[in-house]
Amino acid sequence: MATTSSNHLLEIIPNRIDVREEARLYDELCEDDDSDGGTPTGPRGSRSSSPDVAPSLFSRESIWLQDHSGESAAFAQDVEISGWTSVGDRKGGAYVVYDCSIKTKEGTVIHAHKRYSAFEELETALRLSLPRNLQASVPDLPPKAPLSKYRPVFLERRRQLLQHWLSSVLLHPEIGACKAVRLWVMD
Incomplete structure (x- = not known):
């Protein structure tokens, strides 16, 4: 679904944001701003209606938001859960590690x-320590499924959902x- 007006474009974006592309677009917009005397332009060359306000842009390739144009305090630029493995045997207390x-x-890449219980611990710590206005930004974890927890199809789907969850938090x-978050990553 897309809504357009004379000054704004809004599109639903996919679950994953390409942080490098976002940074490239931001740098490009800043260069355009510096080179032509101060009126910001969007990626299509459209001028903002206000000389003091840069246009907001949402697209499938990148995201640049006027209200988040400053430097992010987050330390991560990309998050991926590359795989999972079962540890132990099912009779003697097996578990899955992502x-x-x-x-x-x-x-630097940190592995x-x-x-799954570590993700639950992080969610609990965030809900207890974050201000109320930020708690709404922490998505719900994918649910447990005790009868399916060792099935490859279930584990692959959970990996994808956990990757989305962790990206939403770390980025x-x-x-x-x-x-x-810092303690969880380094633990």
């Missing part, structure tokens, strides 16, 4: 191996910088 690959803004400009 490989969380977190790329920092400096380009954090986490069980959020404020939540991604909080102490609970």
Whole structure:
């Protein structure tokens, strides 16, 4: 669904935001602003109606928001859960571990191996420590399914849902910088 007016374009974006493309677009917009004397332009060359306000743009390739034009305090630039593995045998207490690959803004990749219970602990810590206005930005975790927890189809779907959840948390400009997130990644 898209809504357009004379000055704004709004489109529903996919679940994953390409942070590098967002940064490239922002840099491009800043260069355009510097080169032509101060009136910001959008990627299609449209002028903003107000000389003090840059246009907001939402698209499938990138996202640039006027109210988040400053530097994000989050340390991560990309988050991926690259896989999962079962540890132990099902009779003696097996569990599943997810490989969380977190790329920092400096380009360092951190691999954090986490069980589903670790994601639950992070969610609880965030709900207890974040201000009320930010708690709404923490999505719900995918539900448990005790009878399906070792089935590959279920585990692959859960991996995808956990990746979306973790990206939403770590790439959020404020939540991604909080102490609970840093402790969880380094634990």
